[in-house]
Amino acid sequence: MKFCKAELGVRGAKATLSILALMLMAGAADAQQLPHSLRDALLGHRGAGEARRVAAPPVARYVSETGGTFVFDKAAPQPLIKFDNSTEVWVLSPQPASRGDVIYRNDLGEPVLRVTKLGGVILFTDDAPMGAAVALSGRASSIQPPAVLSVAALFQRLVIAANRASRAAQRQIEFATLEDARPETSVLIADSAIVTAEAFEQAARKGDRSILSKVGRVLLTEGRKPSAQVKDGSLIVTYAPGQGLAGRPSSKRIIKVMDR
Numbered sequence: 001m002k003f004c005k006a007e008l009g010v011r012g013a014k015a016t017l018s019i020l021a022l023m024l025m026a027g028a029a030d031a032q033q034l035p036h037s038l039r040d041a042l043l044g045h046r047g048a049g050e051a052r053r054v055a056a057p058p059v060a061r062y063v064s065e066t067g068g069t070f071v072f073d074k075a076a077p078q079p080l081i082k083f084d085n086s087t088e089v090w091v092l093s094p095q096p097a098s099r100g101d102v103i104y105r106n107d108l109g110e111p112v113l114r115v116t117k118l119g120g121v122i123l124f125t126d127d128a129p130m131g132a133a134v135a136l137s138g139r140a141s142s143i144q145p146p147a148v149l150s151v152a153a154l155f156q157r158l159v160i161a162a163n164r165a166s167r168a169a170q171r172q173i174e175f176a177t178l179e180d181a182r183p184e185t186s187v188l189i190a191d192s193a194i195v196t197a198e199a200f201e202q203a204a205r206k207g208d209r210s211i212l213s214k215v216g217r218v219l220l221t222e223g224r225k226p227s228a229q230v231k232d233g234s235l236i237v238t239y240a241p242g243q244g245l246a247g248r249p250s251s252k253r254i255i256k257v258m259d260r
Contacts, residue, residue, distance in 0.1 A: 056119065061140040064123050065133045071140040072113065072121075078244055079104055081112060082143045088198045089143055089191070091246040107226075107250045145245065149186040161193035165218065168197075168204035174217040185222065185241050192220050192239045192248040199251035203258065211258040228257040 058075035073080040079092040081104075092104035092112055100117035114122040114131065121134040149157070162175040175196075181189050196218055203212055216233040223238035226249045230236070235258065240247040249257075 056121075056136050057139045059140050059142050061137040062121060062123075062134045063137045064128075065135075066125075066128055068123070068125070068132075069137065070123075071143050073140075073143045075142060076144045078246055080143050080245070086198065088195050088251055089145070089245060090250060091244070106252065107246070108252055108256070110252075145187050145191060147187070148183045149190055151181070151186075154181055154186050154190050157190040158193050161197040162218075164197035165200040168200035169209070169212040169215070173200070173215065176217065176219055178219055178221040185239070188239045188241060188245075188247050189220055191245060192237050193218070195248060195251045196220075196235065196237055196254055199254040199258070202251055203255055208255075208259065211255070214258060228254045230258055230260070 059071065059073045061069060061071050063069050068083060068085070070081055070083040073082075079094060080089050081092055082089045090106055090112065092106060095103045095105060097103045097114065102115045103111050104113040104115070106112050111124045113124070113134075116122075121136075122131040123134045124131050158175050158177075162173060165173040165175070175193055177189060179185075200212060203209070214230055214233070215235045218235045218237060220237050220239065223240055225238070225240050226243070226247050227238045228235065228249045235254070237249065237254065
């Protein structure tokens with residue numbers, strides 16, 4: 001609507017200011033009615049009365065508006081995230097985004113977290129591909145793995161991984177290493193087995209048992225870069241020492257390979 005200056009006058013100006021005031025009051029009321037987690041994630045603060053946002057700890061627990069909880073570890077050499085309902089630790093790669101935000105992606109390049117310039121956090125999952133608001137819950141313990149595993153601990157984790165994969169496939173799945181484990185590769189071998197078992201379980205939960213029928217055993221082998229392939233009935237998972245947990249493929253990458 002356009003107003004002529006000559007016709008507006010003092011009374012018209014007062015009416016316009018009153019309308020603007022009502023609009024601002026309504027906007028403030030709507031913001032106050034938003035759930036704290038959603039308002040904090042989108043606006044980056046707890047409310048209009050809080051002058052400064054408390055910075056999140058380097059290792060912190062978060063709660064999604066969809067109910068999921070996870071630990072985000074920025075104190076690690078590589079950013080890590082672990083969901084409470086999974087044994088897998090995901091390695092994330094930060095990437096600058098618009099408006100000063102940072103997007104953290106997995107090894108397939110998919111967005112997992114978006115941290116806004118103001119400190120808000122958005123979580124992306126298969127169930128919430130457009131993003132779900134997240135609220136800071138508090139401090140958490142580091143999810144970085146130990147530097148070295150004993151031979152007994154490594155063997156135990158391989159057995160556990162084989163049992164998990166076998167239950168998911170509803171038949172015996174053998175896990176074997178093609179190279180002897182060394183102290184510097186022990187953790188990476190164990191974690192490669194864990195994410196492989198996670199991939200089997202995820203495929204079973206989604207009803208994708210046909211892709212599990214292609215695999216009779218899992219072979220863990222050392223290489224220059226992390227990868228996975230299915231060959232002659234074997235799932236070959238390659239781990240690359242010296243790259244931390246980024247030196248093995250994620251469960252999503254393994255599922256993608258098995259589904260080809």
